Amino acid sequence: MITIEGLCKDYGPRRAIRDLSFDVRQGEVLGFLGPNGAGKTTTMKIITAFMPPSSGRVSVMGFDTVKDTVKARRCIGYLPENNPLYNDLKVESFLAFAAGAKGVKPSQRRARIKEVLHACGLEEVGGRLIGRLSKGFRQRVGLAQALINDPPVLVLDEPTIGLDPKQIYEIRHLIKEVSKERTIILSSHILPEVSQLCDRVAIINKGAIVAIDRPENLTTGLREHTSITLRVGADQAEAARIIGGIPGVVNVAQAEDGGLVVDAVRDSDPRPTIVRRLVEADIDVFEITRRDLSLEEIFMRLITEEGASA
Amino acid sequence: MRSLYLKELRLYFTAPIFYAVACVFLIIAGIFFSNAMLRQSMFAAQIAQYQVNTPVGLSEIVIQPVFDGISILVLFLVPLFSMRLLAEEKAQGTIELLFTYPLTDVALVASKYLAGLTVLAILIAFTGVYMGILAFLSPVDWGAVLSAYLGLTLLSGSFLALGLFASSLTTNQIIAAAVSFGLILIFWVMGGLSEYLSSGAFSMVLAELGLSGHLSPFLNGMLVLKDAVFYLFFTLFFLSLTLSVLESRRWRG
Numbered sequence: 201m202i203t204i205e206g207l208c209k210d211y212g213p214r215r216a217i218r219d220l221s222f223d224v225r226q227g228e229v230l231g232f233l234g235p236n237g238a239g240k241t242t243t244m245k246i247i248t249a250f251m252p253p254s255s256g257r258v259s260v261m262g263f264d265t266v267k268d269t270v271k272a273r274r275c276i277g278y279l280p281e282n283n284p285l286y287n288d289l290k291v292e293s294f295l296a297f298a299a300g301a302k303g304v305k306p307s308q309r310r311a312r313i314k315e316v317l318h319a320c321g322l323e324e325v326g327g328r329l330i331g332r333l334s335k336g337f338r339q340r341v342g343l344a345q346a347l348i349n350d351p352p353v354l355v356l357d358e359p360t361i362g363l364d365p366k367q368i369y370e371i372r373h374l375i376k377e378v379s380k381e382r383t384i385i386l387s388s389h390i391l392p393e394v395s396q397l398c399d400r401v402a403i404i405n406k407g408a409i410v411a412i413d414r415p416e417n418l419t420t421g422l423r424e425h426t427s428i429t430l431r432v433g434a435d436q437a438e439a440a441r442i443i444g445g446i447p448g449v450v451n452v453a454q455a456e457d458g459g460l461v462v463d464a465v466r467d468s469d470p471r472p473t474i475v476r477r478l479v480e481a482d483i484d485v486f487e488i489t490r491r492d493l494s495l496e497e498i499f500m501r502l503i504t505e506e507g508a509s510a
Numbered sequence: 511m512r513s514l515y516l517k518e519l520r521l522y523f524t525a526p527i528f529y530a531v532a533c534v535f536l537i538i539a540g541i542f543f544s545n546a547m548l549r550q551s552m553f554a555a556q557i558a559q560y561q562v563n564t565p566v567g568l569s570e571i572v573i574q575p576v577f578d579g580i581s582i583l584v585l586f587l588v589p590l591f592s593m594r595l596l597a598e599e600k601a602q603g604t605i606e607l608l609f610t611y612p613l614t615d616v617a618l619v620a621s622k623y624l625a626g627l628t629v630l631a632i633l634i635a636f637t638g639v640y641m642g643i644l645a646f647l648s649p650v651d652w653g654a655v656l657s658a659y660l661g662l663t664l665l666s667g668s669f670l671a672l673g674l675f676a677s678s679l680t681t682n683q684i685i686a687a688a689v690s691f692g693l694i695l696i697f698w699v700m701g702g703l704s705e706y707l708s709s710g711a712f713s714m715v716l717a718e719l720g721l722s723g724h725l726s727p728f729l730n731g732m733l734v735l736k737d738a739v740f741y742l743f744f745t746l747f748f749l750s751l752t753l754s755v756l757e758s759r760r761w762r763g
Binding site for chain 1: 512513514516517520521524525602603604605606607608609610611612613614759760
């Protein structure tokens with residue numbers, strides 16, 4: 201679907217993107233995560249053929265974005281950062297323009313505009329000037345123009361930025377709707393959004409990918425230990441001693457809130473053994489949970505590690 | 511390309527600036543026309559008085575000064591129309607949409623230019639009313655009038671190419687207007703400048719490059735291929751410069 205090979209982009213002496221390579225598979229939603237200035241927008245601008253890379257290449261549906269730029273662009277719907285729109289046009293005339301410019305056949309334009317207006321919940325504002333719309337509606341218009349020619353690939357640069365919680369929810373819902381039959385790349389720095397919407401996440405920092413995987417693999421794959429918290433009645437020291445004897449357990453510590461924190465070997469799950477042993481020793485178990493690192497923690501860890509080594 | 515052209519036209523006709531400029535343009539053109547008519551009637555009176563039998567062509571007395579005046583007016587108003595063409599897209603960020611839609615840069619420049627030219631042509635066509643009034647009062651040499659309109663359109667087209675080029679250089683519409691006005695003026699007076707230079711090759715080149723000098727043959731009702739070709743070449747040259755500016759994003763950082 202989308203293949204990115206050895207992508208570099210220099211802005212003068214500053215290298216914005218360093219040797220980026222990854223694939224996005226058909227029907228996949230790839231999230232782009234990274235702090236501001238990490239190179240997310242630059243990468244998206246190159247994928248959408250807004251600008252060429254300094255070196256490396258991008259192909260979308262088999263079309264090189266530099267050599268076959270018009271064909272590649274025909275496959276992409278793009279919602280740029282800040283969602284630039286023609287404020288002096290009415291929603292419908294803007295979509296008519298977008299449909300024509302993006303090669304929708306004249307006979308299908310009217311039907312297609314209607315479909316997109318409906319899909320994006322814009323029917324009631326079709327005749328209004330874009331400049332007078334609320335931010336949530338503007339974002340929908342941006343999405344509508346991206347969808348107008350029914351492209352197989354969508355590139356969305358921070359689609360929910362600056363919206364209120366209700367609008368964010370609606371836009372996410374909309375993205376989920378349209379993601380069913382499309383390949384999507386979306387960038388964000390809202391982490392729950394990425395883990396909710398995306399099949400895979402690429403974490404990018406200082407122009408390079410530091411991790412790319414499924415959200416659940418990211419959250420489990422990067423821990424050094426399996427971490428378990430538990431709450432027991434009666435004698436904590438005795439419980440700690442018993443747990444310490446279980447194979448695979450590396451460390452047992454008292455947590456500040458009175459519970460116990462157990463570190464076990466990575467990829468092991470000693471929870472059933474812990475419970476059995478404690479019950480055998482007549483110690484009550486009130487609570488036992490395996491704690492996964494949140495995407496936030498992973499993100500912070502990757503970003504700061506990268507910062508330390510750079 | 512057609513949709514981009516139509517979008518440009520729509521934006522022109524929804525903005526108040528078009529109507530304001532058109533209004534001022536037609537008022538001033540009207541003043542030029544009535545001046546020329548008054549002069550014509552004075553001439554006619556003199557001719558009757560002295561019974562001179564020199565044939566005085568209507569085209570010389572009315573058409574030429576009117577079109578001369580209109581050409582100066584066009585010089586002032588083209589920057590007002592051309593300034594937004596690319597600068598506005600860049601300032602609003604909508605250029606990012608255009609550059610990622612499946613359009614070639616050539617199509618982009620062409621649609622922008624043609625839309626601007628259409629608006630100018632509509633404006634100039636309004637002055638046809640004056641020619642109608644003229645025809646009502648006395649016989650008119652329509653060949654000469656058409657030739658004058660053709661020259662005026664070609665000249666406006668050259669101005670517009672300069673204006674579009676200026677608009678591609680900046681994101682600020684005021685700067686775009688100022689630069690295009692400056693460029694237009696430079697090429698307008700260039701021909702006159704050559705008169706002050708010794709008659710070398712340089713002065714000849716200056717005389718030929720001036721925009722104003724190529725208009726008078728059209729106003730005299732003489733269609734000269736050389737002058738038409740000059741305007742077309744001038745226009746194409748600045749359109750290709752505009753294209754290069756747009757394409758420079760590919761190699762600039």
